[in-house]
Amino acid sequence: MFGRRSPAARGVRAALTLGVLGLAWFALAFTAAAQDPSGSPAASSSTEATPSPKATPAPSDFDWLFATPLPTATVPLASAPPVPAPLTHAPADGANGCYDCHSVVNDKQAAIAADWQDSAHGQAGVTCADCHGGDPRSDQITVAMDPSNGFVGAPDRLGSVGLCGSCHADVNRMKASGLPTDQYAKYWSSVHGQQLLTADDNRVAICTDCHGSHTVKKVSDPSSPVFILNVPELCAGCHADADRMAPYGIPTDQYAIYSKSVHGVALLDNKDVRAPSCASCHGSHDAKPPTSATVVGVCGKCHTATEDLYQQSRHSELQAAAPQCWTCHGTHDVTQPGSYMFFHPTPPEYTCDTCHDLQTHTLRLELSRFTNEADRRCDTCHHPDSQIYAQIDGISNAITSAEDAYTQAQDTIQRAAGLGMITSDAEVKLTDAKTSLIQAQAAVHTTKLSKIAELSTDATTKAQAAEAIATGKIDESVFRREAMVVVLAFIAFNALFLYVLKRRLDRDLEKG
Amino acid sequence: MAAGGTTDRAVGSGSWIEQRTGVGPVMAALLHVRIPMSARTMYFGGIALFLFGIQVVTGTLLALYYKPTPEAAYESVQFVTSDVSFGWLIRSMHHWAANLMILFVALHLLRVFFQAAYKYPRELTWVIGGGLLLVTLGFGFTGYLLPWDQRAYWATVVGTDIAGSVPVVGDSLLQLLRGGADVTGDTMSRFFGIHVLVLPLALAGLMAIHLVLVHQLGLANPKKPEPRVRPAAVDREPLRPFFPNYLLDEVVAWYVILAILVVLASVFPAGLEGQANPLETPAHIKPEWYYLAVYQLLKIIPRTIAVMAPIIGIGLLIAWPFLDRNPEVLARRRKLAVAGATLVVVGVIVLTVWGYVS
Numbered sequence: 050m051f052g053r054r055s056p057a058a059r060g061v062r063a064a065l066t067l068g069v070l071g072l073a074w075f076a077l078a079f080t081a082a083a084q085d086p087s088g089s090p091a092a093s094s095s096t097e098a099t100p101s102p103k104a105t106p107a108p109s110d111f112d113w114l115f116a117t118p119l120p121t122a123t124v125p126l127a128s129a130p131p132v133p134a135p136l137t138h139a140p141a142d143g144a145n146g147c148y149d150c151h152s153v154v155n156d157k158q159a160a161i162a163a164d165w166q167d168s169a170h171g172q173a174g175v176t177c178a179d180c181h182g183g184d185p186r187s188d189q190i191t192v193a194m195d196p197s198n199g200f201v202g203a204p205d206r207l208g209s210v211g212l213c214g215s216c217h218a219d220v221n222r223m224k225a226s227g228l229p230t231d232q233y234a235k236y237w238s239s240v241h242g243q244q245l246l247t248a249d250d251n252r253v254a255i256c257t258d259c260h261g262s263h264t265v266k267k268v269s270d271p272s273s274p275v276f277i278l279n280v281p282e283l284c285a286g287c288h289a290d291a292d293r294m295a296p297y298g299i300p301t302d303q304y305a306i307y308s309k310s311v312h313g314v315a316l317l318d319n320k321d322v323r324a325p326s327c328a329s330c331h332g333s334h335d336a337k338p339p340t341s342a343t344v345v346g347v348c349g350k351c352h353t354a355t356e357d358l359y360q361q362s363r364h365s366e367l368q369a370a371a372p373q374c375w376t377c378h379g380t381h382d383v384t385q386p387g388s389y390m391f392f393h394p395t396p397p398e399y400t401c402d403t404c405h406d407l408q409t410h411t412l413r414l415e416l417s418r419f420t421n422e423a424d425r426r427c428d429t430c431h432h433p434d435s436q437i438y439a440q441i442d443g444i445s446n447a448i449t450s451a452e453d454a455y456t457q458a459q460d461t462i463q464r465a466a467g468l469g470m471i472t473s474d475a476e477v478k479l480t481d482a483k484t485s486l487i488q489a490q491a492a493v494h495t496t497k498l499s500k501i502a503e504l505s506t507d508a509t510t511k512a513q514a515a516e517a518i519a520t521g522k523i524d525e526s527v528f529r530r531e532a533m534v535v536v537l538a539f540i541a542f543n544a545l546f547l548y549v550l551k552r553r554l555d556r557d558l559e560k561g
Numbered sequence: 562m563a564a565g566g567t568t569d570r571a572v573g574s575g576s577w578i579e580q581r582t583g584v585g586p587v588m589a590a591l592l593h594v595r596i597p598m599s600a601r602t603m604y605f606g607g608i609a610l611f612l613f614g615i616q617v618v619t620g621t622l623l624a625l626y627y628k629p630t631p632e633a634a635y636e637s638v639q640f641v642t643s644d645v646s647f648g649w650l651i652r653s654m655h656h657w658a659a660n661l662m663i664l665f666v667a668l669h670l671l672r673v674f675f676q677a678a679y680k681y682p683r684e685l686t687w688v689i690g691g692g693l694l695l696v697t698l699g700f701g702f703t704g705y706l707l708p709w710d711q712r713a714y715w716a717t718v719v720g721t722d723i724a725g726s727v728p729v730v731g732d733s734l735l736q737l738l739r740g741g742a743d744v745t746g747d748t749m750s751r752f753f754g755i756h757v758l759v760l761p762l763a764l765a766g767l768m769a770i771h772l773v774l775v776h777q778l779g780l781a782n783p784k785k786p787e788p789r790v791r792p793a794a795v796d797r798e799p800l801r802p803f804f805p806n807y808l809l810d811e812v813v814a815w816y817v818i819l820a821i822l823v824v825l826a827s828v829f830p831a832g833l834e835g836q837a838n839p840l841e842t843p844a845h846i847k848p849e850w851y852y853l854a855v856y857q858l859l860k861i862i863p864r865t866i867a868v869m870a871p872i873i874g875i876g877l878l879i880a881w882p883f884l885d886r887n888p889e890v891l892a893r894r895r896k897l898a899v900a901g902a903t904l905v906v907v908g909v910i911v912l913t914v915w916g917y918v919s
Contacts, residue, residue, distance in 0.1 A: 533827035
């Protein structure tokens, strides 16, 4: 169409080549940007992977207690926002103009400044500008608190979580202090975090509600609100407030119930830091109630041996109809277990649907029957005419007879000690019996009569051996007292003889 | 004399023993002690001597089995109590005789004080008696640690701490008592050595002097002071033979004490708490009853004063015959001394009971 290699032809060819190359380059560039995950500024400085939605927990049999719908398999967790970048400010070289002004400006600010200085942040050199931005080199409000110098003031509640996470989720930043860095990710998986994310609920707890803001202390500091002994009261600050919990339909008596339980008495009264607080079972940053899929593992974190025993039982095989820890022991109201838990004083009412689903004809566990502590008994499910009831009866008899033997031995040893006999050898034997008794009582979780009977018999034998030693000592004491009478009689006879002799000599002396 | 005549019959000039030992005149002299008819000793001193004899016998038997190391002491005491024939009896007798000995030494001291039997010429007898009191208290303190149970260990910690509160010499005294900074096996070693060697020798020596002085000076007349010069020719004070009359009274009193000891040992045998654990402080540590008054005093008045008060008090007590210028012996003629002593006794009893119940 055009002449041989005419200037026009060369021009068109060059334009077409450039166009194709340009399209190719554009295609490559476009494809590369789509694969690059560094779409946000923070991601480039953070080595933390964006948290993926956690596996949703199975529906809990106690979920009906909570009006707030928990994430389920059909409602996945909302994704956590990425970790924001920490605030930056001009290097202060040790200067802290914020503190210099705020410590003297008025009483309220002075108190805040003093709180910060005593806090873990203050001790670690985390200054005001690290959280609030601004220029710490100046104590002039127009400079230090100028937004153009990075001052952000107090962030909102959602922003506050990100602010804390910007440092505390940074592995490199936390390396020196050895603090964990999973709190930020865990928080967004919690009921609190999900409510904040999905419902924009500013009433739920954020970092500063539990840890404080200017008064942050180490978890190991007994004056910290998150020190283990203080945790129940901290949680109760919101969860025992009826007005605050009303929109969620959550009960507010958990703290009151917990404080009377064995766990609560151990932690709050006896100051035993091994006892569980709210966070031990519900989690702290990832706070949410245990579900039926997780409760055995939660209790088993401390009660490891008991969990092993439970896994050997027929109960653990029953899946949906399985009685679990909370079925018999309760949740917040865990009491001291004992042989009283086997039977009601009189058997309860039974109907077919007590144990069976009438539609599917499968076993079922009606949890509402166990709400009251008085109903957490084996015969709530097991009918007196059933074979299993006979087995429970055997277990109950074995445990009770071992306990009776132990109590009897203990009483005999106390009687011997009251008579002044040394009973340390009997007490050592009794300690052996106690160990076997505890093993027998724990073995109830296996629901295996043969195993429980064997351990109970062992405990009874040892208790009887201890009692025999104590009885021997009582017999020895009786013998000593009887022998004492004989010796006293001998002494009295001698003394009387000498006294009579003395009287005669005195009379002779008077006459003489 | 009846006493000499009786003695002559027992070891008469022609007897087998007299011919081979010549002990007759010695016995005659020993058994001649001047005892006024009005003397009322209540036999407290003799009972204290009897109890010391019990302690020597039972203590020797216990020492055959006792092992004075922290590792073995507790078990050896347990062994004696549980496995040795009549070991429980020997140990319980030793325990109760110790308590009774301190009680009767104190009663003897009070009897002598209230009857003014410390006055001329018995001042030195009184001073030696004060030394005997201190040695007896030392026996109680050192012996208490030896079972090495919780009570023994911690009572010794508290007791030596109190000794460490003495001004000026307190630290050195504490180190000396403990054999170091803490109560350890070193403490047990020296307490054992003091208890079975030093103190018995000291007590025997002081007792010998005390008895010689009593023998030489005779017993005091509680109704009138001893004359500075006793012209033998006009001495018409009626006397009581030491042998056999007074000695018989003493032996009857000893039998009564023996009966009390047997009852106490059988009905309230000596116990044993858990083995000493320096890492476990018992809830309420209290010393034995004879130190409870000082223990309670420490709780109510400043420490230094509470520690110095008993020391100064005992010093005054020992020096009392030289401070008391009143020659009278009847109580109604020495009202100040009697009233003061009564007040001190009541105070000590009140502090002791208070310390027991607190």
